[in-house]
Amino acid sequence: MSRREIDFTSKRKMFIIISVILVLVSLISIFTRGFNFGVDFSGGTDLVFSSTEDLTVAELREKLADIDAEFGMAKISRLNDIQSDESIKSNFSVTVQEFYKSDDKDALLERLPDGLKVESFDSVSGFAADELRSKSIWIAIIALGIILVYITFRFKFSFGIGAIIALAHDAIITLGLYSLFSIPFDVSVVAAVLTLLGYSLNDTIVVYDRIRENLKKSRKNTMERTINDSINQVLSRTINTSLTTFIVVFTMLLFGGAGLRPFAFGMTVGVIVGTYSSIFIASPILIGLFDRKKK
Amino acid sequence: MKADRIRLIFVVVVILAALIAMFWPNSEKEYTSFLDRMFGNIRLGLDIKGGSRLDYAIKLNEGTDKTISEVADEVVLVVRQRLDNAGYTEAIVQKVASGQDMRLRVEIPGVEDPGVAERLVGKKGKLYFGEILDTADSDTKPAKKIGLAYTDAIWVKSREQVNGVDRWYLVREYSKVGSQKLYLDGSSVNNATAAPDTQRGGFKIQLSFNSEGADVFSRITSNFINKQVPIVLDDIVLVAPVVQTAIRDGSAEISGSFTAEESMEIAALIKSGNLPADLEKLQERTLGPTLGKDIIRASLIAGLFGLAIVLVYMIITYGLLGLVADLALIYNSLLLLGVMAGGSFILTLPGIAGIILTIGTTVDGNIIVLERIKEEMRSGKTPLNAIAGGYSKSFSTIFDANITTILAAIVLYYLGTGTIRGFATTLIIGILGSMFTTLVVSRVLLDGMSGSINNRWHNPESEAGVSK
Numbered sequence: 069m070s071r072r073e074i075d076f077t078s079k080r081k082m083f084i085i086i087s088v089i090l091v092l093v094s095l096i097s098i099f100t101r102g103f104n105f106g107v108d109f110s111g112g113t114d115l116v117f118s119s120t121e122d123l124t125v126a127e128l129r130e131k132l133a134d135i136d137a138e139f140g141m142a143k144i145s146r147l148n149d150i151q152s153d154e155s156i157k158s159n160f161s162v163t164v165q166e167f168y169k170s171d172d173k174d175a176l177l178e179r180l181p182d183g184l185k186v187e188s189f190d191s192v193s194g195f196a197a198d199e200l201r202s203k204s205i206w207i208a209i210i211a212l213g214i215i216l217v218y219i220t221f222r223f224k225f226s227f228g229i230g231a232i233i234a235l236a237h238d239a240i241i242t243l244g245l246y247s248l249f250s251i252p253f254d255v256s257v258v259a260a261v262l263t264l265l266g267y268s269l270n271d272t273i274v275v276y277d278r279i280r281e282n283l284k285k286s287r288k289n290t291m292e293r294t295i296n297d298s299i300n301q302v303l304s305r306t307i308n309t310s311l312t313t314f315i316v317v318f319t320m321l322l323f324g325g326a327g328l329r330p331f332a333f334g335m336t337v338g339v340i341v342g343t344y345s346s347i348f349i350a351s352p353i354l355i356g357l358f359d360r361k362k363k
Numbered sequence: 364m365k366a367d368r369i370r371l372i373f374v375v376v377v378i379l380a381a382l383i384a385m386f387w388p389n390s391e392k393e394y395t396s397f398l399d400r401m402f403g404n405i406r407l408g409l410d411i412k413g414g415s416r417l418d419y420a421i422k423l424n425e426g427t428d429k430t431i432s433e434v435a436d437e438v439v440l441v442v443r444q445r446l447d448n449a450g451y452t453e454a455i456v457q458k459v460a461s462g463q464d465m466r467l468r469v470e471i472p473g474v475e476d477p478g479v480a481e482r483l484v485g486k487k488g489k490l491y492f493g494e495i496l497d498t499a500d501s502d503t504k505p506a507k508k509i510g511l512a513y514t515d516a517i518w519v520k521s522r523e524q525v526n527g528v529d530r531w532y533l534v535r536e537y538s539k540v541g542s543q544k545l546y547l548d549g550s551s552v553n554n555a556t557a558a559p560d561t562q563r564g565g566f567k568i569q570l571s572f573n574s575e576g577a578d579v580f581s582r583i584t585s586n587f588i589n590k591q592v593p594i595v596l597d598d599i600v601l602v603a604p605v606v607q608t609a610i611r612d613g614s615a616e617i618s619g620s621f622t623a624e625e626s627m628e629i630a631a632l633i634k635s636g637n638l639p640a641d642l643e644k645l646q647e648r649t650l651g652p653t654l655g656k657d658i659i660r661a662s663l664i665a666g667l668f669g670l671a672i673v674l675v676y677m678i679i680t681y682g683l684l685g686l687v688a689d690l691a692l693i694y695n696s697l698l699l700l701g702v703m704a705g706g707s708f709i710l711t712l713p714g715i716a717g718i719i720l721t722i723g724t725t726v727d728g729n730i731i732v733l734e735r736i737k738e739e740m741r742s743g744k745t746p747l748n749a750i751a752g753g754y755s756k757s758f759s760t761i762f763d764a765n766i767t768t769i770l771a772a773i774v775l776y777y778l779g780t781g782t783i784r785g786f787a788t789t790l791i792i793g794i795l796g797s798m799f800t801t802l803v804v805s806r807v808l809l810d811g812m813s814g815s816i817n818n819r820w821h822n823p824e825s826e827a828g829v830s831k
Contacts, residue, residue, distance in 0.1 A: 145409075146650070146651030161416070189461075191460045193460075218766065255713065255782050259712070259713030266772070269764075315669050319665045
């Protein structure tokens, strides 16, 4: 094992510029294209189907997707104990994003294969929208505030600012990718984004901890040198941790199926962005913050 | 070494408790496979297991000038709050428009007992502190009293019977002090919590009023000393205590020897506010899972496959030390499953995200410690000394990294609703478990096998290459 030092800090301006561009592209996409919200958020049309065959959820999804691709991502669940006549073998509740107007409804009915029937046709609200929208800004501000206070208390104020910049960077870029690639955005995606933030924060603190230790050990080195040494010292830990986490979430993305894809996408992208930001953004940015304070 | 013995006892007791919680036989279920047996005690969410769907018609109160849609939005918020306060964070609450009608739809994970959740949804939750004008014991509702003194007064039944006969109170929604009407209702309550009643046994409900409510309560209690003040919830007098002294600090207690479940339900109802409309149940149905068996199977396999690769990777990179990290990882996974089974947590897809993060932090904690131990060994320390040194140096790293995440998760828990709250719970438990595993479990294992660790990292000739 060679222990050559890699120079992370001298090219920091370049990485910061790359990140600024990525953040800007993400913000533009979020504000112009918006998100492809799933039925959790946007609400949609709730249809109850009855079938004369004993279908599974997957079989029904396939049949419906043949009629309209929209059904491929529908939320489908089997409905039990409905009293109906003998010929009906299975019932399903299907929620799709597309709002079917009454004339669309007739068109849909005509194209249904034999044995499949629409029993009811309602519009449902997105249950997650109000819950999350009204409070999410406050949750973010308070959580970031507490993190800032804690890091200031245990490290320094500039470290806290660095950590928060890195968190915002990760959240914006990941959300931007959801927007750019129109990946369905449902409640599990919120959990994925929160998870990646926890992960990235963890990564950042590990590097900061080493910087804190090295600052105590030697006051002779420049800030730039100390930070570069610290990143190098924890590098094998960073690589091992990121790689192992990446393996878990990437297998989920590859083999988890369509239903898990929005979630696994966020986790996979998050590991990459989170690792990148703690090496190239969170720590190098401290150099700038420190310089300014000294002047 | 004495410290290690204490640690070892802890490690064994904790994992035994987790395993008991996981495998405690549940007589209501039949287990068909080992996997079933392993996850049988964990409650699964709507996405993984399905549950019950309840549809309600929303009946507008007479004389309201709000539209049905506005009222429905309020109803959704109140019901959401109630279910969250009672621990049903994974339930789904939404409004359904079918033609001109507006309905409320509540989906509750699990089909075993929608009873409690159903009681929480259906009740109005209207609470007030009124004035008693008369009392009667009768099996039927007493006749209405007529006269100027009885304006606005109605007969309300008491929660408890007296000598096997219903007790009725003639109650007014406000208390009259001089010519002034004092209203005090649930909207003045800041917080309501259930607590054990040490004096009477059973459970009581503690209320704290906001400053305005505290002021009104103080005036009521000072004017009604030695008289009963009824506490009415949904047209039932919960209790009508006799006022002993004026209460000025804005806190009140409802002590009626409630059961734990009753007191929690009542507290959740009071805290969440009134329902602005009546709800009438239309239909109840059982729902299958939304994710489908195929997806669950695929993700389970993907998860186990990923985990296996991680285990192998750790052994390849760290040798015997990696084996310790692997054992720690398995230990923490079992611990987390045990806690999920023992507590009444419901596992959903977002919950699984929390678990993955936990796996990540456990591996990470171990890697941090192992890297430190390697560094210590490079400088020529014996394995046992290197372990002690590695731990003392990595403690602050692991502590700070995990505490920041826990702080953020606590904010999510208190301000979040529904699924997000559930996610925060999994995260907090998982990270505490991961800290315990890294700092205690791995330490016991490492110390125990320190004799057989071969210091392959120490190379006296390249000492100069060690970090400066």
